Amino acid sequence: MSVVKTGLRHYLHIVVVIVGAGPVGLLLANLLGLRGIRTTVLERSVSIPPGSRAIGVMPPSLEILNEAGLVAPFLTAGRTVRRAVVHGTGGAPLGTLQFARVHPDFPYVLAIPQVATLEILEANLTKYPCVTVQRGSDVVGVESDRSGPVQVTIAGGGTVTGNFCVVAAGVRSGAVAGVEIPRRGGNYNRHFLMADFEDESGLGDDAHLWFTRSGAVESFPLPGGRRRWIVQLDSGTPNGQSTPALTRLVHQRSGYDLTGAAPLWESSFSPSWSLADRFHRDGQIFLAGDAAHTMSPIGGQGMNTGFADARHLAAVLEGSHGNSGAAADREAVARYQRFRQRAATIATGRAAAGMAVGTLTGPVASALRSGVIAAALNSPLRGSLARHFAMITIPRFAS
Ligand SMILES: Cc1cc2nc3c(=O)[nH]c(=O)nc-3n(C[C@H](O)[C@H](O)[C@H](O)COP(=O)(O)OP(=O)(O)OC[C@H]3O[C@@H](n4cnc5c(N)ncnc54)[C@H](O)[C@@H]3O)c2cc1C
Numbered sequence: 001m002s003v004v005k006t007g008l009r010h011y012l013h014i015v016v017v018i019v020g021a022g023p024v025g026l027l028l029a030n031l032l033g034l035r036g037i038r039t040t041v042l043e044r045s046v047s048i049p050p051g052s053r054a055i056g057v058m059p060p061s062l063e064i065l066n067e068a069g070l071v072a073p074f075l076t077a078g079r080t081v082r083r084a085v086v087h088g089t090g091g092a093p094l095g096t097l098q099f100a101r102v103h104p105d106f107p108y109v110l111a112i113p114q115v116a117t118l119e120i121l122e123a124n125l126t127k128y129p130c131v132t133v134q135r136g137s138d139v140v141g142v143e144s145d146r147s148g149p150v151q152v153t154i155a156g157g158g159t160v161t162g163n164f165c166v167v168a169a170g171v172r173s174g175a176v177a178g179v180e181i182p183r184r185g186g187n188y189n190r191h192f193l194m195a196d197f198e199d200e201s202g203l204g205d206d207a208h209l210w211f212t213r214s215g216a217v218e219s220f221p222l223p224g225g226r227r228r229w230i231v232q233l234d235s236g237t238p239n240g241q242s243t244p245a246l247t248r249l250v251h252q253r254s255g256y257d258l259t260g261a262a263p264l265w266e267s268s269f270s271p272s273w274s275l276a277d278r279f280h281r282d283g284q285i286f287l288a289g290d291a292a293h294t295m296s297p298i299g300g301q302g303m304n305t306g307f308a309d310a311r312h313l314a315a316v317l318e319g320s321h322g323n324s325g326a327a328a329d330r331e332a333v334a335r336y337q338r339f340r341q342r343a344a345t346i347a348t349g350r351a352a353a354g355m356a357v358g359t360l361t362g363p364v365a366s367a368l369r370s371g372v373i374a375a376a377l378n379s380p381l382r383g384s385l386a387r388h389f390a391m392i393t394i395p396r397f398a399s
Contacts, residue, residue, distance in 0.1 A: 016317055017042065017152045017162035019139045019176065023054065023114065024289030024306035025168035026121035026133075030068045031314035033128025040160055041125075042137040042152065044169075048122065052196055052265045053114040055220060055228060056081075056300030058391040059103035061307040062110060073120045078112035079223040084207040084389070086377060088370035091210065091255050095377020102390040109207075109390060111222050113196075114303070134160075141177035142167065144284045153177075164317055164328065166286045168306070171274065173291035181287065185274030188296060188352065190359050191233040192270070193246040195263035199227035201256055209358070211373070212253045213366035216358045218298075219254070226264060229256075230298075232359050238268030271296035271355065273348050279309075279340055283333040288313055293344035296351040298358065304391055305347045309340050312397040335397075343395050350388070 014037050018025045021043035032039045057065075057074065065071045084097040100107045125131045141153040142165050150165040167173045174180050203219060210217040215232035222228055231249040233241065243266055247258045274294045280286045289306030316336050320328035360369055376385060387393050 014038065014164070014317060014320060015149075015162040016040075017150065017160050017165045019142065019152065019165065019167045019173070020169035020289075020291070021045075021118070021122065021133055021135070022168060022170055022289060023117050023121065023303050024291075024310050025166070026118060026125070027064070027068070027307055028166060028168065028288060028310035028313060029125055029131050029133070030070065030121060030128075031064075031310060032317065033125060033131040034068055035314065035318050036130055037317060039128075039131045040162070041131070041133045042139050042154065042160060043133065043135045044138040046136045048115060048118045050115055050265075051267065052222075052228070053267075054117070054297070054300065054303040055111050055113055055222065056304070057110040057112060057117070058300070058304045059106040059109070060391055060394070060396055061304045062103075062106040064307055064311045066105070067311075068124075070120065070124060073124070074110060074112060074117075077116045077120060077223060078110040079205065079221050080108040081111050081205060081207050081221060082108045083205075084209060086373055087208065087210045087212075087254070088373070089212040089366055094370055094374040095382065097377065097382065097386045097389060099386055099390055101383060102387050102392055109300075111220055113222060116223075117303075139169065139176055142285055143178050144282065146282050146284070150284055164284055164286065164320070166288055166313060167291045168288045168310075170290045171294050173287065179281075179285065179287070179291075181281065182277045183274045184277070185272060185294070187270065187272045188355060190271060190296075190355060191237050191268070192230055192298075193233065193238055193241060193243075193249075193266070193268050194228060194230040195243055195246055195266035196222060196226050196228045197258060197261045197263055199225055200261065201227060203227065208254070210254045211358050211360075211366070211369055213361060213363050214253060215249065215361055217250055217253045219250075219256075229258065234361070237270060241268070242266060269297060271298065271351075273352060275341070275344060275348060279337050280333055283328045283330065286313055286316075286336070292340065293348060295344075295348040296355045298355040299351040299389070301347045301351055301391060301394075305344055305394070308343060308394070308396060312336055312340055315397065339395065339397055346394055347391070
């Protein structure tokens with residue numbers, strides 16, 4: 001076994017292969033690079049996809065980015081959101097969630113499009129000579145026989161070998177041979193449209209949520225003077241519906257008129273959830289991020305939960321002995337499984353509950369919801385609610 005000396009610390013010679021250069025795979029590569037661990041990231045796409053998707057980076061994730069020396073570029077590229085104003089039917093404000101006291105260093109949620117997150121994470125890897133990103137590598141199989149190294153096979157030929165493999169290839173990771181870990185899951189039968197526009201709303205740096213009798217609208221400030229609008233569809237699936245439907249529903253429910261504004265990016269989603277039965281195979285092949293769990297994007301927790309997986313896994317791999325083919329420390333692996341599955345289960349449950357309450361329609365349910373929200377946001381409970389939405393209360397690994 002050879003020993004690698006990096007900076008002030010000595011590291012055992014561990015080789016990690018990460019499948020997927022999404023936000024979770026790239027953050028993990030940064031955390032391993034920081035620890036001097038040799039890492040190869042295999043990514044099927046030849047370039048970073050332009051889509052916006054995840055925008056909310058929560059304070060616990062900012063702590064992890066800070067540890068990786070990445071918080072400054074994130075703050076430069078993002079926009080801090082310190083308040084979320086909640087409205088009922090007719091637009092009347094019911095109360096405000098204030099993030100000012102949720103965290104001593106990061107008293108906000110950072111809004112940053114996923115493409116910028118990916119660009120920052122990948123660009124930072126050039127600092128670490130021990131990390132390589134191999135784009136255009138479509139992984140088709142991951143194999144290990146418990147006694148030797150993990151063999152990762154790329155479509156068209158080619159194999160990469162490591163002591164450990166982390167599969168962070170998103171929700172369809174099970175399509176990779178050798179990673180067919182059973183998952184539970186389901187759909188919520190709710191459908192949403194979303195689009196990013198130049199912001200002419202005058203809503204400034206605040207997030208705004210409208211929970212109305214005909215459906216929900218969410219609106220978040222983005223960097224670069226932009227704003228994201230998300231609407232719950234009142235009927236049918238998003239198929240064939242796009243910005244005109246979004247514009248009509250935003251106007252009807254919030255009073256904001258987006259007519260004439262061209263979307264800079266638009267998309268639709270029908271949330272579902274899934275949870276892998278196990279987050280590792282034999283302590284050598286690990287799942288992280290959407291490969292292990294997916295949840296409704298309403299609540300903005302999916303990527304953040306994956307970031308916490310990456311942080312925990314970096315410590316597990318650092319603490320492993322790196323003997324060729326040896327599994328990581330059994331107790332550390334068991335803790336990863338227990339801890340991260342519990343955190344993902346809690347986050348998934350909260351995302352589902354938040355979406356169920358927020359999307360209730362009809363006059364009675366809507367009036368009841370408005371009463372409860374107004375009471376909660378104007379009571380001492382509001383501090384706990386802000387911590388809850390900022391994911392401070394999800395169990396976290398402490399090294
Ligand atoms: C509309 C929407 C809004 C969202 N908003 C938020 C939010 O505000 N906050 C939040 O926390 N989360 C949010 N999410 C969830 C978030 O986008 C995901 O949780 C996050 O992208 C998961 O990251 P990941 O790295 O695990 O997987 P992915 O982002 O899916 O990345 C997986 C990567 O693996 C690659 N890959 C796949 N298969 C292979 C293969 N066989 N070989 C090689 N490479 C492969 C893919 O090309 C991809 O680059 C949102 C999701 C949606 C859909």
